[in-house]
Amino acid sequence: MTATRLRADALRNRERIIAAARETMVEFGDEVPLDEIARRAGVGNATLYRHFADRRELIHHVTLSVMARTADRAESALAEESDAFQALRRFVHDAVEERVGALCPLLSDSIDLSHPDLLAARARLEAAIEAVMRAARDSGRLRTDIAVGDLMVALTQLARPLPGWGHRSTSGGGCSGFDRFVHRHLQLFLDGLLAPARSELPGTAATLEDLKRCQV
Structure with a gap:
């Protein structure tokens, strides 16, 4: 061989x-x-x-994989969809399949946020999501008071299982039916992103820098 x-x-x-x-x-x-x-x-x-070598190293590479696959989905949606807001819709629904809502809270305490590989993966992911949102905004269909941080907070929270519905125990407990609700809730959220806006949002748009400060 x-x-x-x-x-x-x-x-x-x-x-x-x-x-x-x-x-x-x-x-x-x-x-x-x-x-x-x-x-x-x-x-x-x-x-x-x-x-x-150990669990921490494996979690590090799982994190890199999730970020890379999510960036792939954003780039593919933008490249393949003729309608910019449809590209945003596709990305949001696709990103849920990467289980970001369940994985983010699990992995965040187990990784080195300053690792060069993680910084590079994050930069690529941020650029890919920003490009999808910029195209949707330029098309006039995405409300202008939304930033990438708002999208990521909503995506993570809406896709996170409710208490008692999350990961199963090794004894087989937990509920496996939560996923069927997620795409319905994401669609409601996406409808709220359409321009013209039907209400004025309180506060200011959440940027990625805001989210990074929350991680420190």
């Missing part, structure tokens, strides 16, 4: 582990046993630890 094939196999194993970690952390929380993640990924524990 060639070295190139080995590297390709190792990359696939790494991607499977990260994907399995995302799924299990949503279902069971960030303290899910690593052997459960390995089992879900279809690899042995030794393979998991060969790629990730």
Whole structure:
């Protein structure tokens, strides 16, 4: 077997582990046993630890994966939709599929927010979302008193499971039916973003800098 094939196999194993970690952390929380993640990924524990030294390193890479995949969705929506506000709608609904509402509160305390890889991923994600919102605003269909921070707060909060409806325990508890409500609520939120605005919002638009200050 060639070295190139080995590297390709190792990359696939790494991607499977990260994907399995995302799924299990949503279902069971960030303290899910690593052997459960390995089992879900279809690899042995030794393979998991060969790629990730500990839980913190794995969570770091899960965070990078979620941010990259969400940026991909924003860029694809803007490139493929002819209607700018429809691109925004598509991105918001697609972003929910990355489980940002459930993962953000789980992962935020376990990562180094100043890590260079995380800063680069965040910059790309911010630029992608800003581009979608700018296009929708320039089209005249997005109200002008909304900033990226407002969108991210709403997206995270509306997609976050209610207490008792969130991740399942390892004994199988919890409710799996919450997801069916999320897209309905997101659609209501998006309708509220349409211009002309039907009311004046209190306070000022939330920027990404505002959100960063809240994380400190």
